[in-house]
Amino acid sequence: MPLVRLFVQKTLNKPVPLVALQAKLCKVWGTTPQTTKIILTKVDDWTSEQFKEDVYVSVRAKATPERTRDVVLEHCRSVQAAFAEEGLIANVRLETYVGESYFHVPPAK
Secondary structure (H helix, E strand, C coil): CCEEEEEEECCCCCCCCHHHHHHHHHHHHCCCHHHCEEEEEEECCCCCCCCCCCEEEEEEEECCCCCCHHHHHHHHHHHHHHHHHCCCCEEEEEEEECHHHCCCCCCCC
């Protein structure tokens, strides 16, 4: 399950369309909305950097043999493009995890 955490400053005056972005990111990663969670966190401030991003995008995804460094970097560029299509400048980072080290307990139905 890719987990996508979006950080935006509370002062951002642009919409962040989560459903539209989720659909685009599912296409990038070849996943479904049921396995791609997007969480939006609005913050008061962050440290100044050389980048003038609207959104800081932090992705956690399972490490798989086909997710080579080159593939992941290309997907990160595609994620950036998906945000650009929505009028947002994204600073994208991604970390992978080993599936056997991942644990998840969803709420009972």
